[in-house]
Amino acid sequence: MTKDLIMRGTRNRFWLAAGLVAVLGSPGVAVAATITGTVNFAGKAPALKPLAMDAEPVCHKKHGGKPAPNEALVLGSGNTMGNIMVWVSKGLPAGKTYPAPKNPVVLNQDGCEYKPHVMGIMVGQTYRILNSDGILHNIHTLPKINASFNRGQPATVKEMTTNFPKPENMFQVKCDVHPWMSAYIGVFTHPFFSVTSTDGKFTISGLDAGSYEITAWHERLGTQTASITVGASDTKTQDFKFAVPGAK
Amino acid sequence: MSDKAVVAPKPHVAHEVHHEELSFWRKYVFSTDHKVIGIQYAVTGLLFLLFGFCLMMLMRWQLAYPGVPLPLIGSLFGEARMPGGTMLPEFYNELGAMHGTIMVFLGVVPLAVGGFGNFVLPLQIGAPDMAFPKINMVSYWCLFLGGITMLGSFFIPGGAAQSGWTSYTPLAVIAGTGQTWWLIGMIFLITSSLLGALNFITTTIQLRAKGLTFMRFPFFCWAQFVTAFLLLLAFPPLEAAGVMQLMDRVAGTSFFLPSGLVVSGQALTNTGGGNPLLWQHLFWFLAHPEVYVLILPGMGIVAEIIANNTRKPLWGYRSMVYSLVFLGFMSFIVWAHHMFMTGMGTAMAAFFQTTTMIISIPSVVILTALIISLWGGSIRFNTPMLFAIAFLPMFGIGGLTGLPLGLNIADIPLHDTYYVIAHFHYVVAPGTIFALMAGIYYWYPKAVGRRMNETLGKIHFAGSLVFMNVIFMPMFIVGLAGVSRRLFDAGSAYDFAQPTMHWNVVSSWGAWSLALFQLPFIFNFFWSIRHGEKVGENPWQATTIEWSAPSPPPHGNFVAAPQAYRGPYEYSVPGAAKDFVPQYEVS
Numbered sequence: 001m002t003k004d005l006i007m008r009g010t011r012n013r014f015w016l017a018a019g020l021v022a023v024l025g026s027p028g029v030a031v032a033a034t035i036t037g038t039v040n041f042a043g044k045a046p047a048l049k050p051l052a053m054d055a056e057p058v059c060h061k062k063h064g065g066k067p068a069p070n071e072a073l074v075l076g077s078g079n080t081m082g083n084i085m086v087w088v089s090k091g092l093p094a095g096k097t098y099p100a101p102k103n104p105v106v107l108n109q110d111g112c113e114y115k116p117h118v119m120g121i122m123v124g125q126t127y128r129i130l131n132s133d134g135i136l137h138n139i140h141t142l143p144k145i146n147a148s149f150n151r152g153q154p155a156t157v158k159e160m161t162t163n164f165p166k167p168e169n170m171f172q173v174k175c176d177v178h179p180w181m182s183a184y185i186g187v188f189t190h191p192f193f194s195v196t197s198t199d200g201k202f203t204i205s206g207l208d209a210g211s212y213e214i215t216a217w218h219e220r221l222g223t224q225t226a227s228i229t230v231g232a233s234d235t236k237t238q239d240f241k242f243a244v245p246g247a248k
Numbered sequence: 249m250s251d252k253a254v255v256a257p258k259p260h261v262a263h264e265v266h267h268e269e270l271s272f273w274r275k276y277v278f279s280t281d282h283k284v285i286g287i288q289y290a291v292t293g294l295l296f297l298l299f300g301f302c303l304m305m306l307m308r309w310q311l312a313y314p315g316v317p318l319p320l321i322g323s324l325f326g327e328a329r330m331p332g333g334t335m336l337p338e339f340y341n342e343l344g345a346m347h348g349t350i351m352v353f354l355g356v357v358p359l360a361v362g363g364f365g366n367f368v369l370p371l372q373i374g375a376p377d378m379a380f381p382k383i384n385m386v387s388y389w390c391l392f393l394g395g396i397t398m399l400g401s402f403f404i405p406g407g408a409a410q411s412g413w414t415s416y417t418p419l420a421v422i423a424g425t426g427q428t429w430w431l432i433g434m435i436f437l438i439t440s441s442l443l444g445a446l447n448f449i450t451t452t453i454q455l456r457a458k459g460l461t462f463m464r465f466p467f468f469c470w471a472q473f474v475t476a477f478l479l480l481l482a483f484p485p486l487e488a489a490g491v492m493q494l495m496d497r498v499a500g501t502s503f504f505l506p507s508g509l510v511v512s513g514q515a516l517t518n519t520g521g522g523n524p525l526l527w528q529h530l531f532w533f534l535a536h537p538e539v540y541v542l543i544l545p546g547m548g549i550v551a552e553i554i555a556n557n558t559r560k561p562l563w564g565y566r567s568m569v570y571s572l573v574f575l576g577f578m579s580f581i582v583w584a585h586h587m588f589m590t591g592m593g594t595a596m597a598a599f600f601q602t603t604t605m606i607i608s609i610p611s612v613v614i615l616t617a618l619i620i621s622l623w624g625g626s627i628r629f630n631t632p633m634l635f636a637i638a639f640l641p642m643f644g645i646g647g648l649t650g651l652p653l654g655l656n657i658a659d660i661p662l663h664d665t666y667y668v669i670a671h672f673h674y675v676v677a678p679g680t681i682f683a684l685m686a687g688i689y690y691w692y693p694k695a696v697g698r699r700m701n702e703t704l705g706k707i708h709f710a711g712s713l714v715f716m717n718v719i720f721m722p723m724f725i726v727g728l729a730g731v732s733r734r735l736f737d738a739g740s741a742y743d744f745a746q747p748t749m750h751w752n753v754v755s756s757w758g759a760w761s762l763a764l765f766q767l768p769f770i771f772n773f774f775w776s777i778r779h780g781e782k783v784g785e786n787p788w789q790a791t792t793i794e795w796s797a798p799s800p801p802p803h804g805n806f807v808a809a810p811q812a813y814r815g816p817y818e819y820s821v822p823g824a825a826k827d828f829v830p831q832y833e834v835s
Binding site: 135136138140142147150151152153154155156157159160161172174176179 | 314315316317327328331332334336337338405406512513514736737741
């Protein structure tokens with residue numbers, strides 16, 4: 001009887017341990033590390049010229065007949081910065097591969113603007129391009145490593161898809177019909193990237209314990225890097241601050 | 249026409265030699281016989297004409313119904329070209345560039361020069377073959393390789409060339425990989441034409457039958473002879489230009505790329521210093537004489553058929569020949585009338601518009617002589633004659649509507665509009681292609697030994713005449729409204745083009761109907777090989793030397809070397825026993 005109880009207790013401990021290993025070892029659970037932070041703009045924000053769209057009546061009307069705000073510098077309260085791409089640029093385990101998600105990254109052309117303005121995508125992941133304007137657009141990517149994609153999207157073609165076969169840091173996507181339209185995209189071999197919203201916040205989660213270099217990028221103000229070490233279930237903060245070079 | 253016997257410079261030896269039996273490959277594929285090579289050229293040209301026509305029919309759907317998915321077959325072209333069956337602008341550009349290239353360099357030229365020139369010219373001058381039979385074979389296979397390269401470019405990533413058949417720089421230099429294939433294909437095609445031209449000139453001069461002086465040449469021989477000079481002198485600059493553009497694309501040179509070129513907001517890293525206009529000069533230095541390469545063989549064919557079917561000599565034969573030679577010469581000094589928009593100085597513009605006006609004179613002389621040749625004739629309205637007669641007004645419309653484009657002040661508003669498309673298609677489509685069709689019906693019995701079916705021929709003719717005009721006449725209206733020829737949606741995005749949109753529907757239905765009326769021809773072409781009415785050596789009661797050879801002619805062409813005793817068009821000679829006196833008969 002005693003022996004049975006001892007055996008049963010041993011068996012229970014085994015299953016408990018096995019369960020813990022299974023749960024903790026699975027990806028995306030709390031044991032993984034997270035890097036978060038806020039990106040701010042230092043100094044007085046320069047006044048950017050708004051985007052006049054009166055050359056394209058459909059889009060002009062969508063913006064209430066007024067010029068649209070320039071998306072090159074998007075600031076929130078307290079000068080937090082939107083449209084900053086932050087990604088893990090070094091330190092990921094060598095040889096480890098990360099499958100591309102099945103769901104696509106969507107780029108919408110709406111009001112003669114690209115939505116979102118800055119985005120990341122994984123190698124091989126579907127890039128879905130929508131035309132919500134019902135007018136002719138042209139999607140012209142300007143990569144250095146991947147092949148350029150330069151295709152017109154007439155009014156009646158509401159959707160096109162493509163993908164990028166090689167990793168590549170941020171490059172521009174533009175419309176040759178509407179020269180003010182511009183977006184930026186980075187192609188990664190991993191899912192550890194994040195784009196700040198207007199509150200300037202980013203979150204990169206699911207990292208293994210280790211030391212990483214993370215890079216923050218802005219389309220005009222360049223890149224900044226930081227080194228950070230995280231433990232197995234750490235959440236660490238790394239803030240960035242951008243400024244116009246030479247500005248006081 | 250004189251009856252005097254004239255001694256030819258170099259009589260050739262009669263061919264009564266035995267030829268060893270050739271293998272299938274040597275006889276029909278890698279043949280050195282001008283007739284087989286001529287048929288190879290002709291069939292290749294016809295297939296490419298059909299293919300280029302199909303490309304155009306796809307374009308016409310997009311122009312008639314921009315943005316509407318193409319029913320049934322639209323989805324076959326894939327998501328990259330026609331997502332959901334809707335044509336993307338890039339695919340339209342592919343179709344446009346390749347339609348022009350294929351129709352000109354792989355359709356009309358191979359058929360008009362390679363096909364008719366190879367098959368008819370040696371027979372018509374009484375030669376046993378071309379002067380350089382092996383070069384002749386190489387010439388065809390260069391064309392074949394060029395054609396395969398052009399076709400293959402549709403299947404590479406990014407598709408075929410998209411920079412128009414003119415491949416203007418700097419756009420063409422920075423375009424996708426299809427342009428590289430286009431250039432390589434063009435180098436093959438140009439090489440083919442150069443080899444052919446050398447052969448034609450040498451053959452014409454050296455292998456004429458005894459007694460066949462130049463002024464006893466059928467007009468067709470003159471047309472091919474002058475055409476060969478145009479090819480020989482005009483193509484080398486384009487070949488050089490093609491290699492230079494290729495180097496700009498693949499070897500980092502910048503013959504045609506200017507310094508500081510910014511593309512899509514990014515500065516190009518080429519070395520710079522090149523001149524985009526240099527390409528235009530080199531291209532049009534070929535491409536304007538090329539217009540006459542397209543039309544002169546057609547005029548030659550029409551002249552033969554008109555003389556034969558009116559049963560009277562050509563009116564003004566000598567004037568026609570002199571005009572032809574003058575026209576060939578002048579065609580080298582008019583090229584820049586395609587470039588008035590480049591901002592050339594008024595002195596240069598004045599020079600080129602003057603030469604352009606002058607070159608219309610010999611064209612008018614030839615056309616007028618052909619029209620007057622009909623006067624008082626006892627006309628036989630068979631299929632070749634119907635096509636030949638229809639050529640006259642069609643080419644007339646094409647030629648006359650070209651005059652405003654030759655004048656700087658009128659060209660500026662009309663440049664690159666559908667007016668230009670209508671103009672040159674009238675010259676080349678119901679113009680040259682009608683002449684080529686006339687020639688096919690006319691010389692088919694010589695090649696096959698059987699005549700094509702007349703009823704089917706007349707159905708083919710009637711439908712073609714009506715629908716060629718339904719296609720192209722509305723384009724004058726669209727063009728005069730200012731609609732650009734390059735718009736993938738026919739201008740549906742622009743208010744000014746709205747009143748013309750319905751004309752695109754008319755043109756497109758005309759094009760599809762025209763396709764329908766080619767079916768009797770295609771059927772007739774193959775059916776008649778076995779089932780056409782059998783004919784002897786001279787089914788049209790014609791006068792020129794090719795009709796003295798058996799139908800089809802054997803290897804070596806003639807049983808005995810023919811001799812020319814008189815001019816080419818001795819029809820209805822007073823006092824003669826019959827209404828034609830062949831130039832190869834003693835009396």
